[in-house]
Amino acid sequence: MRELHQQSRGSAGNRTLSLLMRRSGYNVGRWLARRLMQECGLESRQPGKHRYRNVGEETSASPNLLKRQFTPTQANRVWSGNISYIKVSGGWCYPVLVIDLYSRRIVGLVARCIAGLPSNT
Numbered sequence: 001m002r003e004l005h006q007q008s009r010g011s012a013g014n015r016t017l018s019l020l021m022r023r024s025g026y027n028v029g030r031w032l033a034r035r036l037m038q039e040c041g042l043e044s045r046q047p048g049k050h051r052y053r054n055v056g057e058e059t060s061a062s063p064n065l066l067k068r069q070f071t072p073t074q075a076n077r078v079w080s081g082n083i084s085y086i087k088v089s090g091g092w093c094y095p096v097l098v099i100d101l102y103s104r105r106i107v108g109l110v111a112r113c114i115a116g117l118p119s120n121t
Helices: 002-007 014-022 030-040
Strands: 079-083 085-086 091-100 105-112
Touching: 002 085, 014 030
Parallel strands: none
Antiparallel strands: 079 091, 085 091, 091 105
16 A cells, blocks of 8 residues: 555545555455555645736836837837747747737747747847
């Protein structure tokens, strides 16, 4: 039982351990597995839930210079960009798109299949 518990990296509880032991040829029910776990001092450890960042927080690394004013009065005064990632057969590809918010036209577009910011767009 200890070996099966270690194989699950400590996450298997009495239901899973009883199932695994039955597959190994032992006639062990859920409650017997529970009692054996208690006698051996085994506990099921589950990962904690993911904690999301509070939406109201703003980081000091990138201040909000536009203040949600997305309608500039001149061309080439305000650009906006997006970096994304796409899974491809060889790994990951990173397309980068930059648009002019006045004309809504694409100013730059480049895609790289290595992790690193493209220096010339």
